[in-house]
Structure formats: C-alpha cells, structure tokens
Amino acid sequence: MRKLKAISLVLLLCLGIQARAGEGMWIPVLVGEMNIGEMRERGFEVTAEDIYAVNQASLTDAIVRFGNGCTGGLISDKGLIITNHHCGNSYIQQHSSVEHDYLTNGFVARSLDEELPNEELTVTFLRRMEDVTERVLAGVNDDCNEAERAKQVRANINTIVAEAKKDTHYEAAVESFYYGNQYFLFVYEIFNDVRLVFAPPAGIGDFGAEEDNWTWPRHTGDFSLFRVYANSENKPSEYSTGNVPYKPEYHFKVSTEGVKKGDPTMVLGYPAVTTQYVPSYHIEMLRDLIYPKVVEIRDAKLDVINRYVEDDIKIRIQYAAKHSAIANSWKRWKGELKGFESLRAVDRKRDYETRFNEWVAQDPARKDKYGNVVSEYEAIYGEFGKYRMAREYLLEVMGARGIEAIWLAGQFERLLQLIEQGKDADQINEEKDFLKDLLDKHYKDYSKDVDRDIAVKLVEMMDNDLKGEFRPAFLDLIGSKFKGNHKTFVDELFARSIFDDQDKLNELVAKIDKKKVKTVKKDPAYRYFSDLRGVFYNSVDGRFKVLSNKLDSLNRIWMSGLMEFDTAKVFYPDANRTMRLAYGNVKGYEPRDGVIYKYRTTLDGVMEKHNPAVYEFNVPEKVIELYNSKDFGPYAEDGVLTVCFVADNHTTGGNSGSPVLNRRGELIGVNFDRAWDGITSDLVFNTELSRNISVDIRYVLFVIDKWAGATNLIDEIFPG
Template sequence: MKRLLLVLSFIASLIQIKADEGMWLMMLIERLNGVDMQKEGLHLTPEEIYSVNHSSIKDAVVHFGGFCTGEIVSPQGLIFTNHHCGYRAIAEASTPEKDYLKNGFWAKKKSEEFNAKGLYVRFFVRMGDVTDRILSKLNKDLSEEQRKIIIEEQIKAIQKENSENGKYTVVVKDFFEGNEFYYFVYQDFKDIRLVGAPPYAIGKFGGNTDNWEWPRHTGDFSVFRVYSDKEGFPASFSTENIPLKPKHFLPISVKGTKEGDFSMVLGYPGTTNRYLTSFGIQQMVEKDYPAWVEASKTAMEVMKKYMDKDHATQLNYATNYAQVANYWKNRAGTIEAVHKNNTIRDKKELEKQFQKWAEKTENHSVYGDLLNKIQAYYTESSDRNIEKNYSRLLQKNARYIKNAFQIGDILEVYLAQNDHSKALMKPELQHAIKQLYAGFNPQLESEMLVRMITLYQSKVAKDVASIKADNLQQLPELIQSSIFANETSVLNFLEKPDPKSLSQDKLYLLALAYIKNNQELAEKYAKGEEIFKKHSRLFLDGLRKALPHKKFYPDANSTIRLTYGQVTSLPKRSDRDYSGIQNNYYTTMEGMIKKYKKGDAEFDLPASIMKLYKDKDYGIYKDKNGKLHLNFLSNNDITGGNSGSPVIDGHGRLIGIAFDGNSEALSGDIVFEPQLQRSINVDIRYVLWVIDKFAGAQNIIQELSIVK
C-alpha cells in the first residue's frame, strides 16, 4: 500500500510539470496524458511513441556507440547523428592523403561505406519496473556493502530472465539515488558503417569559439548505416551482411518550424545531478571543476603544440583533443552559470524547506541530521575529490602511464608462462601492444606526462597524492630508456624478454606505484563514500515526501528518455551578432557567411558553399521567407548523451538533430532554467541541403521519406 501511494504521488507530480522540463522514462508516457501533450501539439498516441508489441518511434532511436544518440531515417538502416558523435570513426577512416575530417566523405554506393571498427548501436526493446522486487529484499539494518550484494544478486537474476539466452542485453539501473529500480532490454548491432560526413568546415563550423554558444551555424551531422545478417539479426562485420530492415524509421519534414511548434526529443542523456545539495554544488564549482578546467587546458596546450606541427598527429589526436576541449568549455561555463543564476542560493532555500519538515517529531530520527552529515562528507573528502579530478585528466591524457601499467601487467603474466604458453600468448600480446600504441606520438606523450604530473603535484594535497615522481627533470630520459618508450621497444622486449629489466623499469615502477596508491586511497575513503550514498538516498527519499507538490523526475543515467516542449526563442544579448535573424530561435546562411574568415581554422568555408550561397540555390529546403535555416532552438530538456537525438514534430516526423546547449544555462545539469535553457538543433533542411546540393549524394536523399 505504501508503495502504491508513492507511485500515485509521483504520477500526480507529473501532471503539474511544465512540458519543457524533465527527462521522462518511456513506460510513463501514457501517464503523461495528465499533462495533455496533445494540447501542446502532439498528434500521436502514447503507443505510437512507445510500444512493446508493435513498431513505434522508440524503435527508430538508437544509443550510438554508448556515448551519443542516433535515429534511423530509412528502410535500409540509415542513421543520422552528430558530426562530433561520428568524429572518431571519421578520423580513423582518414589518412594524411585522404583526410575525411577536413574534406568530408560521401559513399555514393554501399560498397564504398567504411566499416566503423568498434562502433555499435543499441536498440531499445522494452523496460520494466522491478522496484518492489528489489526493495522487498532490503531492510534499513543492512550495511551498504550487504545492500549492494543483495541488489547485484537480484540484477543478475533479472538479466538472466530477460536476456532470452543472450539474445538481448539487459541493464538494470537505480533511480532517485537507489529508491527505485528499472530494467531495460536492448539489442546491439556491431556492423556499423560510415556513409557520409560533411567537411570539418561545416560539421565543426565555429569550432571551440562557438561551442556551447548561440547563435550557431553548425552542420553538426554525420551519416552511418547499420548492417545485420541475412535474417536481420546482429552480426560482426562481414561483406555478406545486409542493410538492416528496421522496425520503424522516421519520415523527414521539410515544412520548417516556427516559434511555439511542438518538439519532442528521444535520446540517451548521460548524467544529471538535479538533486545535488548546495554543499555538493559548492564543492563542484569552487574546487572540482576548476581542477578539471586547469588540467584540461594543460592537456590541450600539449596536444595542440604537436598537432600543429604534423598532419598525422593532428588526425591521431583529433578525437581526444575535441573531447577534452568540449568538457573544458563546459566545466568553465558551468562555474560561471551557477554563480550567475544563483543556483546555490536556490538550493539552500529548498534545503530549508526540507529541514523544516525533517525537524518534525515523526521525521527527525531518520531525516533530522541528514544535511549536516552530507555537509560533513564534503568537508572531509574535499581534497580527495580535487585529487580525483586531476587524476582523471592525467589518466585520460598521459598514455605512458596507461600503457606501462596495462602492458607491464600482461608481461608479468607472460614471463611466468612456459614456452608453449608463451607461444600461444605472443600473437595476442603483439596485437594488444600495437593497439595501445596506435597513433602514438612519443614526443607529445613525454611532454604530456611531465606537464600533467607537474600540475598534479603542485595542486594536490600531499596526504591524498597518488603519484610521487621525485625528479621531474629526469622524466624524459627515464621514458626514453624504458621498455615502454614506443611500440618498437616493447615489441623488441617481447622477442628477448628479461624479467629483471621489467622489474627495474622506472616508468613501469612509476605507473605501478601510482595505481597502487590510488587503490589504497580509494579503500581509505570507501567507508565514507558508502555512508554518503546512504545519506544521499535517504535525503532524496525524504525530499520527495517533504515536498509532495514539487516536480520530481529521475536524473539522467544513460537510459532512453523523452522530453517535450516547443520551438522557443532566447532573449538576445548585447554582446552577440544576430545577423540574418529576425526572431531569435533560428539562424540562416546569411549569419554563417558573415562569420566566414578565409583560412581560419574555425570559420573557413568551402568555395562551393560560397557559390551556392551567391546563387541562392536552396532548392526545396528554403524556408517560406526564402532563406536557408541552419540551426534552431527548442526548450527540450537535454544534456550530454543527447547529442545526435532526433527532434520530432507532433506528427512523428524528423525536423532536426540536437547537438548542443547554450552557455547561459550550463548549470542545467544541476537545475533546469526554464527562461534560459535551450537545446540547439541542426535544422533537418540544412542537413538535407548539404547532402543534396553541396555533396551531390542523391543516393542518400533517395533513401529518405521526405514530407514536403
């Protein structure tokens, strides 16, 4: 009965929420009728969006590579996603002689499509609520470790029950800090091929300068295709595979958008922390994110120095540089937005309301001291959390640490084998070494390790430091003399393995000590983390009870969500150029041409774009005002992971592809800002215009179902 009352309370809260806020679970869509989505402009039934037994829109939305979203747009498995989502695959298909990042790529027939190695797409099949099942096995007297063991046992059973002997991937996730649990059934396809990508000048127009900003003029899209075996089932890459025949694909509307039009986004948002306390936000913006920003900036400086010198290095490090640059600007913008939008002040007001409720006699024993305990956790773990951020960026960017540890660990096992076992292991070990050193620039990596360790040691408190290098001036020489200096030196060691050389290798010893110290630190703080998780769970449980009329929805956690709202403008700023913009919810070709700077890395354009603009050759893709619209805004609630998500109109037709948010609301992962928070989307008409008029890829256009 108690569980039923909680569910009814949660559903009641949905009815009061504005349409533009919240990332909703698919199985709750029918209940969202209380908000009356039809009045907002939706002309579909809930079952046309999410159905287990029949094809529906959810069958056209894929988790792209585990880090982005994509949409199926043809009966032959064609996928649209963002250019920055396909960036790695485009870079890996490129060579200095055939630079597809710079010049673009268009397969004019299926035999020309590139195998995107390691890329997969995940189709959502169904989901279910297992909250009662799991919570019934738990009680308040269990330790967090005991609780974790019981939950993991239940998860394994749920996965086995729903996988149909391995046919499906089953993921069980907790929601509201472990107060609810749902399972998700997926089907993964691993034969994904690159079909088309605009040149960098279109796909990344504006570069880092325009990233997270509005107005935007970016053609952030790329085109892939998913293949299956001849029976339509997932299969590894094979020339025998055929284009997938999807359960559903999205028709495309070239009607255009106007302010107030209904817009719906389905996708896989990564992480939000909408219920983070004021103490957590303060730690984030005053200590954690500044550490991330500084470490990212250092890594970017090193990469750019060597990328500017060598084309091959530029291609090899392009993906990592783009990722680091994206998060660098995001973290810096979040710090600014939190302060500007008074996010911490607003959180404290919310916590005052909670504390007033918690002080009541019937609530005090469980909830009365929670906020004090949560605050104490952040005070006690502050230095450790700072260390985690510097450490995370060091591990991501300093590949010598990763390579020395991973390969050295395998070599330890290899050296302990007899000759027969070594002969069996050797080919796989050689392959692993080549993969870890693929695109590896020893000079760049040597400087990266020195710079990142120097920064780490200057910023991290000594009692929580994991890496201790005594003489940094000698580090480059230490690297050069190491077994792990480069691919050749490791492979040479493999031909004449010497246990003593490995045990005395200073780079290997440095990496081993770092990992060991990091593990010991994690163990030292494990108990505090365990208690903090419990307090966070109880706080959110209490908050939902204390504020029954407040809007509550689960934080994003890489599960498929729906968000709906409208095409919406943004208040203009005095420091921005709004050329070509009549109403501030869309941009046009005129604005992009005004930003054009010949030879500039961020604002150059292909000559053919300039010619098409001069001729006003927009075809069926021009708006009723005669202009070519490039990007538009909507108030859909999105975050990282939504990149590539379809923006869908009230009839279920594709009108755009979400690719970014705006700097004014970079605090959006912590709190939704209805007046400021926007999704920046590529207008689908611009996507089609680039494919059709710019690239001349008629084969792609002919596959699509275009509604005029």
Template structure:
C-alpha cells in the first residue's frame, strides 16, 4: 500500500462545509446549494433536478439491487451501472460452458436478454419532512425502548398513509442521529434483465491490485433493461412484459470535459459516519477494523485455493470473493488513513470545545454527553473486536445455513399434515436457493479456518466454539479434523442428505445435528447482550443523539448534511487532478487513456490480461467518434465529489445534466472519507462515458445499443 499523503483534516461539523463536501437531499438543493452550484457551472434549475409534479433528473436515477446506483439512459428502459454492481447476476447467469463473466455478453435484441433470478431497481418518487410530527411524541425522559416503540408506531402510520394501497414502498428514516425524520416514497421494478457486459478483463481490469488506486484503467460498467406490464406498471417476470418507458432518461454526452468543469453525482450512498465521536474512531482503528481485515483475508485465502482449481467453483464464488476483497482493502486503507491523519485526535479537540460549550449556563443538558460516550467506547473495545471476528465467521454460508433451515424444519415438523403441505413448497424453495452454488469442501475449509481464528483471537467466544477450541488445541489440523467429522455427521452436509432426512424426519436427529448445534450457538452468541451492555447501549444512543443536537446548536449558522444511509443524495464538485504521477501517460493527472491501459497489459495475468481485440483497436487507433478532441481514447477520470459505497454506478453529470461518466471507486489516500472529508485528497474515480460507448460500439459491435441512446455531440 502506497504511503498516504499528509493533509490537514477538519471536522465537518465545526468548520464551514467545503464547496465539494456533502451528500445533500434533493428537496433542499434550492435553499442550501443552488447558488454555489450555479457559480460552479450548473445550468439547470432546482425543479429540473427534483420535482414532484413533473419529470426531473431524479426520475432517471434508480437504486440498483438495493446496494448500488444506476441510471436510465434510453426511453426503452436501458439501465447503466457498474460491472461490479451487476457482478453477482452476471456470475449467476454464467456456466463453465457459457462463461459471461469471463467472456462478456451482448444481447442482439430484447429476446436474447437474460433474466437473473432476483434483481430489482427502485425509482424515487418523492420525500418529505416528518420531524415535527414524530418528535412531538417523544421526550428526553423516555427510555430508549419507549422512545423507539413510540417512533416505530408513528412510522407505521406514515408509511401506510403514503403507500397508496401498496402501490409504493414507503420508508421513514432517521437523520442526524434521531434528531430529524423524513419519509421516502419508492416504486420497485423486479423484472430486470442483462443486456450487456464486457469481459472481466475489461470490467475488472486491475483487480485487487488497482482497487482504490489511481491511475486507474477499468471499464467498470454493465447494461440491464427494466421491464413492466403493458401499462408501465411493475410486474413480476413474464414474456408478455415490455421494456419500461421511464419518466426521464439521461442524455449521453460525447463532448468531453476539461479540468475544473462542473460535475455532479446523484446516487444512493450507503453509509457514512461523519458525526462519529473520537472514541468510536479509535475503537475502529485499534480493535474492530483489524479483526475484520484479518478475518476477511482468512476467508479469501481459503476460497481462492478452491476457485483456482475449478472454473465452476470460481463462478459460484466470484461475487462473494469480490465483495470480501473489496472491504478487506477498504478497511485496511481506513486504518492507515485514520492513523496517518490522526483523525481521532482531531475529533477529541472538537469534543473538548463542545464540552466547554456544554458547561455554559443554559447548555446543562449536554454536560454529561462526552463522558457517557467515552465510557461506552472504553467498555466495548474488546466486544467490538469479538463482534468483527464473529461477523466474518457467520458470513460463511455453512455457518448460518443450518440455523436458517434447521429452525424452519423444526417448525415444519411441529405442524399437522395440512399445515405441512402448505409450508413444504416454501421450504423446498429455500433449500434449493441456499444450496445453489455451494461447494461443501470449500465451505468446510473456510469454516475450519474461521473457527480457529475466532476461538484464538476473540474474547468470550461462543461456548460450543470455545469448548471445541480446547478439544482441538486451536490448530489447523485439529479444526480440519473437527469440521470433517461435523460435516460427515450432519444432515446439512449436502442438499441430498437434507432431502433424505426430510423423507424420514426425526426431531431428535435434527436437535443433535453437529452443524445445527454449532450454527445455533453462533447466532445465539452474535445476538447476545448482557444487561450491562444493553444499558450502556441505551445510554450511548441517548448521549450520541444529544451530541449531534448540541453540535448543531453550537454552530447554528453552518449548513449541515446528514450521514448517508442509502437514500438518494446529490454531491457536486468539479473535474480535478491529483499531483502529477509518472505512472500516468496523460498530459494532466485527472484522466487516463487506452494507451496507459495497454501499457499495463500482462498476458495470462488474472488482473492485467486484456482481450487481443481491444489491443488491436488501440494499435489501429480505431476510436471512432469516442476519441477526445486531442486524439486519445479516454478511459477513467477524477472528480472531487463526495461519495461512498452505494454510489457505485452513479451517473457523473455536467452542468447541463448530461451523462459524462460513471462513478465506480474512490482513492486510497482519502480512505477516511466515510468518517471525515478531506478537501485536498478526496477523489471519485469514474469511467469516462466515451470509453463505455467505445467498448459497446467498436469492441462489442453492439451498435444497436448506441442507437437507443440520446447523444449530445
């Protein structure tokens, strides 16, 4: 990992928000941001970005499969997102014979588009502020449990009032640590089909080595299509469904851009913790994240040994491995960045200033906030380490599968024949789903490695695991032998063994099953909190809410944005360079070129191999209309937008609202960005839309897709 560059870091809640900082609600753009955006180059009105009564940009932005962002780019339901966002579905649709993940896929027409089992997009309809309504029902004298119950009861009413008889999904969410509440209305479409994807050697070019790094040369995109019934309403998959006619789709720009041009991003950022206290940052750096990193690497190393031996196993586990690898590097980068920038120390200075403010007359309700928060973190450091080791353990499929299926089977066996007949189809479906793509030898080896790590490193592990650790002397050999026996003697070892058990079930056999017992033990431990922990958590939640409330009162003239929580936000900034880097052949270090991509080519290397056809196009300089005015073919570029996980696939738009790129990553120098914004180093790494179109047209020969688009030349 490269050395991090030093820069001055300031807490977002103390000093004025920088022009490019913030993940803003669309309904507040006119009041909070519009003037700044105009000065930077925005040419749209606020109503053209967000309107309830007419189509606007927000109607072209969708949440993709609940974890990424995507955008409508044609009037026939065409959806653009990242390759890594569609990775799981592409892998699912692939087989060893038809390996779309490795070789790519391009549907020649609608009939060739492929439907994955489960994939949805979510359109944002509207939002509104219900803070006064909800907060009028609670007070500071309530226990946290009573407060939560009161709020949840009112949330249920608000959601029922706005779902129009089930037509919409309504979600009420808390912001500023429970000091504000907004409801969001969505419409979900579940018939979404794969249209096209480049091969992994383009879509994932650079692999784990280049992940979170710049300069970057990745064609991280994929294409899907949303289908609806003949009236444009959501409908489950049917051959009679037709491509959706969206309310709005983006115009795609071929005009390019220059450094310092305006750039805005709309998307669904997943989670930030910009208000996190110093104690929480220190806990993550010293206890939680190191455990996560170690446990992630443990799973990755074992998984890879099996993926390298069998192509079908590689496809079945590709998405899981990619997800773990991404967060493994992310967490290690955050450890390094937060240490390098001394972020916890910076926050402590702010908290000291807050404590001084809280001691003044009239602010007494905030006087105990910092001591309560610090006490909580001091007493939960080891718990956080334990929970991260355990969290990675139960992410392995066979750690939870026996619990999920075993308890369903136990309930099924308690019922009469009529009820069993009613439950059986769902039980069979769950069994098929949970065992699909599961490779028992890999699962057994991963579990053995994770059990050894957890029992060795975590304080107070699950009782059965602790006992097994003593029995097996905490060695690899001991744990492998233990897991061999557990799998051999378990009805959950395979789908076939479980189905054989259900043909002649015995409750005693189920209750004594070694994997069922282990799985129950893990989940019970994962959910366990002592009475002291529960009380500390309640005290902490109350104090944290008051901390955020007090800090906003302490500096009432500042503009504040809430932490990300998978709701639609807008961030704005500009196209901007990092300092010159000799690894980048570009004239300025805000973009990369196909020349630089080919320079990284390593034949046969899993991360840096590339298709010969792409090299041929480069050597012929056959870039078509997608070359920059200076003659090179652009690949990736940088902006200083404020994004995080969940923004993957978000559109990068110019001042006219035209699509110029696709966000897919951040830079490792600013890995602390989820906790604190670095105005000097924070960068978003984007795929240039011209590279996307070049690959669709010149590389894949799918010009019919280009014909669907609305192009600005």
C-alpha cells in the first residue's frame, strides 16, 4: 500500500501542469505544487497562498458549505453569504404561504431585524486540511486482506479525527482520495444560526425553471442572500436574538468589471461526487439498467405534480422544493444518457481497457498485480447491476419523494420498537417530540391528492417491474383482492390508513401504548412499508454492500494501475464533497454542426422569453419597466446588461452557489448549473462541450439595487 501511495504522488506532482483546458477539481493545499504555474501562465495573478493558507487569511476562508449540498461565499465583513436561489429554495419555501408568497414575489430584509431564521440550516467553514496518508495507512501492508486493511484504516482514522477535535468545538473528517490511495484530514467549524436576507422573485431567481434547467443559453438570476450569525465571541451558537453578524476572516471583493471571452476564471466550492475513472461496465450499467428506469419513475411523479401545481397556488408552494429535487436529477440523467451515446462513452472506455490489458501483459510483475482487474470488473458488474437497480427502485418508492404516506409510516418504526421493548420514558418522549415536529413540517407541504395519484402510478409500475426476490408481498393483493385494479388498491390504502391524517397521528403520538402499537402495525401504509423494507434489507442491501466493497477494493488497484499505465494523463482526484478548486476560461461552444453558442446572455434574452401566461417565464413587472427605460444603473456595458455567462471550469453538483472569481480572486459571478451538451462531465469530461453556467454578479447587483431598492445591502457590499 505504501508503494502505491508513493507512485500516486510522484505521478501527480510530475503531471499536474498537463491538464486539459478546464478539466480537473484540485485540492487547495496542493495548488502550489501542482497548479499555480499553469494558472500564472493563463493570466491569474493570485498566489498559492492567496488561495489556501493556514497562517493567513485566504480565498478558501470565504467559502462555506451551504447546508448539506451547496456552496456559498462571504461578500461582506458582516457575514453576508451569496449562494444560489435553488440552494435556498427549500428555506424560502418554508417561510412562504399563500398570504406571503416569497417564492413568487421574492423577499427583502431591509434591516437585520427583518432577516428570517432557518431551522436546521448550517454553514460550514474549512479551517485546515492536511495529507494524513502515512498515518492512515500505518500498519497496512501487502499481507493484509481487505477486512484487515479496512479495520486498520478505520482505527487509524478514528484516532486522527479524535486528536483533531480534542479540546475544540471543531468537527473533523478524514476523506479518501483515489479510491484509498491517499487520505486528507479536514477540520471544520459549523455555524447554525443562518438567516434569510434576500430572495429574488421566481421570475428572476427561477426564471425558466425546469424547462431551461441544465441548458444554455440561460437567463436565470439564480442567487439568494443569507447571513451567518455568531455569539459575542464570534463563535457558533444556536439561534438567539442576542447573536450578532459573524465577522469572517476573509470575504470576497465584488468586481463590477465584468467578463469577456477568454478571461481566466476559477471556482471554489464543494463538488459532490464524480466518477471519472470507472470502467466501461459501470457506464454500461447506468446506460442500460439504472437511468432508463429511474427516469421513467420520475416521469410518473412529475406528471402528477405538474398537473396539480398548474392550477393550485397552495400546492405549487407546498411542492416547490419537492418538484425541484425530483426534476433536477431526472433531467441530468436524461442528458447523460444522450451524452453516453454521442460520446461513445462505453466504446471509448472499452478501447482504453484493451490498451491497459495489452500493457499489463507485457510484464510479469504487472500481470501479477493487474492482470485480472478488468475481467473482475466484468464479473462483478454482471451481478451488481441488478442489485443497484432494485435498490434505486425501492428508494424511489419508499423514500421521502416517493409514496409519502408509506414513507411517513416508516418514520414511526423506531417509536413502535421503543414501546415494544419497554424502553424508558425519556427515550420514548424524545422520539415523540421528534415525530411531533416531523408531522408539523410534513403536513405543511403535503397534499393527499398528489400523494394518492403518485401512489397509483408507482404501484402500477412496481406490479409490472418487481419480480422474484425483489417483489414486496403486498403487490400480490392487487391481483387476488383487487382484480388487477391499481387505483382501487391505492384508494383502499388511503381510506383505511391514518398516515395521511395529521390529527389522527398527533393523537396517536400523544396516547400510544403497546395496544396501539399492534393497531399501527395493522395499518396498510405501515404494512406496505414493512414489506418494502423487508425486501430492501433481506434481498437487496446485503448483497449490494458486499459487491460495493468488492468494487471499492478493485477500484483502488485499478487506480494505481492506471497511474502507472497512462503517464500522459493527469489523474486529478474525483469529487468527494471536499473543497476543490477548478479553473478555466470564459468561452462559448459549438454543440453541433452549424450551431454556435456565445459566452454570455443578456436581459434582452430574458425579455424575448417573457410569457405572462407561463409561470416560469413571467418576468416581474418592475424588471420590464427597468428594461424599457434602460435603467440599468452602473451594471450594464454599452447599454447591455449581462445576465449569465459560461466557462469551461470543471464543476458538478455541490458547486451550486460556488463563487466564480477573476484573475485577482474577485467575485464576478455565482455558479449554478452545467450545460446539457457536456453534462456527462461527471464521468467523461469533454473539453469542447463541458461548460459551467454562472449568473453575472452585475445582474445580481442590478436585482438587489434597481429591482428591490435594497440600498442597505449595496452599501454593505460596497462600504465607503
């Protein structure tokens, strides 16, 4: 193992300057060794220490992980955070109602007192990171089997994390890179008093909605503002009226200089997951098994939700965040399927694997280490695909975005167990409090009609698709009791279950005892949840984990072999939800013959798309007035207001909300999406097509200043 690690680092440091334009998600602490030379050649003026440093303020100090899945950036010395509208969408929605529809009309806090707290929202700062590979792999050698290796690595990681957290309020994590060939320690500070400051209306912040999602050209002002608060010592604190705006170590200077074609740009943030080095069999599995079916399932869900939200304002507000969550991956999967074909992704991977095997065969030592890797991949994926498919399917049905009544029934499982096991009252009351809070949140955003109609579609699909060991027992009732009528089956489920009725559930939580536990277990929603859960754990999850572990072990060997084999390739680490730097240039692209996409869009394009009859394309009246009068303030160039721009920075999910910086490290935009044509960049990066989409900071300022008249925020961003 130590030998593999040494090979990895030597190759990385030698090859770092050979990256293709825009490709790569780089580790900030290694930028000085691997990237800064090329960055200077591209025109960047920042130093490695400007980007990341332990003993001085740096750009990474102004980056936050926003919630659990986005990024944000500090833009004032009073803790003001900019992120995407779609990252703040669920929190904006929580504050919205028919009477106060902040989703549609926007929200502006004109003083600190008007800012809105957000339960469960956190922002996380990276305080330091370091390579701990040698410490993690201490005691690991070639004589260890996989179980022994995993046990030793886990013990070493636990020790490192405990030491990092000792006598501090910090959190820490050790993350694996290159499938276990390298490890880094990350130390974090987490703040949990984060308040909503500004949200543009849907006609700006969600302009184009799902129709335009993942596409270019784009005209969305996808931003929102929040503020992080701290106690009097500038430390994290639970929400309190006595908290004060956090004073950051560093915040971004906002530039109104604008962008032009060819400008160097960099993106800092927390990209989620990429899998650049998977074998052909992985992509084949996604193409032939996984994506077509999960797209079909989400088609069914979206068909129902779309039908209701068109005519019902209350349901549109209730299901705004759910709709976005369902639709986002749905459209990405469709784009990746298209990209797999157009890029011949499987064939290209197969050709690469053939060349790898030919190289391996030339040397006995290589044959001993890598001779069976590709054939083992083929064998494992031959079985793994069906378990991954079953797992994805069941989670789509029984998860929070599936049949909600069945999901909610599953949330009562722990309470029932505690009562049956005779646990002490404190444990039971704690679980009751959790469920009371859950019920309030759930029913605020729940429609029985939507849930029932989704259930009809999903039950019919399950009845047709799930066979043998993956088939839950309740599906057989459809034929034996309901003569194959899925709607009648679902109607009886909702007629007999209490899991679509908040009042009955509140009463149950208050008065539950062992006798009522037996009654709950007879409830059809709970029985169907139990059937689904039984299939998941008894027939799917165990084998899925065994095969996943085999793939993890094989991936580590494969990664090491690739680094030895392909000495002309840069092996940057896959994204794994840790902070990364990507850099590239502002540029358009040509998606197909005869089509040229420019690098920017303007407010002219917003007005061209304006359609007051279509919710997602209805431009706010004030914006129309400003456009007609050409009242753009200082944010336009030659009378033209830029809205969005594209560059070839390598981004993925999790980079939503990432600050986009110019050559001097100043904020020029906020990343919010990728272009459909290069959407396969999580698995196959295409230099000619892969583009990240950002909202221009000048459009953001125009909305804050000219649309909202929020001079308090403009003065804060540009003090003095």
